[in-house]
Amino acid sequence: MRSEEEEQPRSSAKGKAKAKGKASAKSTPKSKAKAKAKAVVKASPKAKAMSRTVDRVITKAKAKSKAMAKAKPKPKPQTKAKAKATPKVKVQVKTKIETIDLTPRRAGHGAVESLDDEPEESKPKAKARPKTNLRQKLLSELGERPIDELLADVRLRIEALQKLAEEAQFAEDQIAKEADRARKLVEDASAQVDEATQRETDAIENLRITREAQLEASNSALRALSEKSEAERCLDILELEAASRAKVKQLEDARQQAVEASEAARQAVQDAKAREKEMIEQMKATMVEQKEKEVRLMEQMRSDAAAEKDKAKEARLHNADVGGHAPVSEARALEKELSEVEKMRVLREKGRQARKAEVLGKGAKRKLDTAISISDSAGDVDGGVAQE
Secondary structure (H helix, E strand, C coil): HHHHHHHHHHHHHHHHHHHHHHHHHCCCCCCCCHHHHHHHHHHHHHHHHHHHHHHHHHHHHHHHHHHHHHHCCCCCCCHHHHHHHHHHHHHHHHHHHHHCCCCCCCCCHHHHHHCCCCCCCCCCCCCCCCCHHHHHHHHHHHCCHHHHHHHHHHHHHHHHHHHHHHHHHHHHHHHHHHHHHHHHHHHHHHHHHHHHHHHHHHHHHHHHHHHHHHHHHHHHHHHHHHHHHHHHHHHHHHHHHHHHHHHHHHHHHHHHCCCCCCCCHHHHHHHHHHHHHHHHHHHHHHHHHHHHHHHHHHHHHHHHHHHHHHHHHHHHHHHHHCCCCHHHHHHHHHHHEEEEEEHHHHHHHHHHHHHHHHHHHHHHHHHHHHHHHHHHHHHHHHHHHCCC
């Protein structure tokens, strides 16, 4: 955009200079080619240098003609009319040379190329002060050269400069066309830039709207996730509370059942204690009776043992005298009878234990272990008595 803004003032300046050159060409008697050449030369530093070079050459020619005029005698009176006519042409030629601005030409254009060979930055010498006598001045500038030769030389130069002006005008037209094309390209590029800027603005706006919608959707998703987490926590708490209440109910039911069972057990224990007390009383009486029987049996067994010992002694003595084996068979028959008695005692004891367990139960059975052991000892004594 900045290059376009800079290009527009330049083109406008060129147009103004061109219009000004055309206006001056119409207002003055100069030709159109001179006006164009002047407009072109003003815009070119090389053309200005060429103009200075031409001025310097003309100045040198004037100085040379002045030097030759000093050495030449005064002209005759009959040539006065011709001399008066000469200054008009000279002035006209001088005006043409001074008003036409020169532009540099390319190589291969003859006489003008030799003028371009001089350094561009060389400055022309200062002009001599004009003298009061114009006729002497013109004559000194003309010198010995014929005026036709000078006019022909100037015309050649003017033609060369005219060609240069035409080429400069052509170059200016080409540059103007290039400037127009460049301006159109800049305008098209500016339009494309404006369109791209508008599209970029629209895209940025759409991006902003999309980002806002995305942010809103993200916030909504976060809120939904937060609410979901909160609902899940509430559900977990409710499930724990439900499980806790169910467990409490189960424990309450179990406690109630335990209380009821405890009451029943307490009643059963009381009944068992009563039965146990009764059984203990019966066992005490049985034990007392059993002790009395045991004492009597022990005394009888001692007496029987003593008698048996005596019988055995007598039998051994008798067997030693006779040499028989009758005591051995009797001993075996006695052992067999004792084993049968022991079997019957064991069966009797098992039946008694089963009846006790059925009557007293498990708790009372543990407390009556001592009594059972006592009854066992009493059974052993009974068995021994039966064997005897």
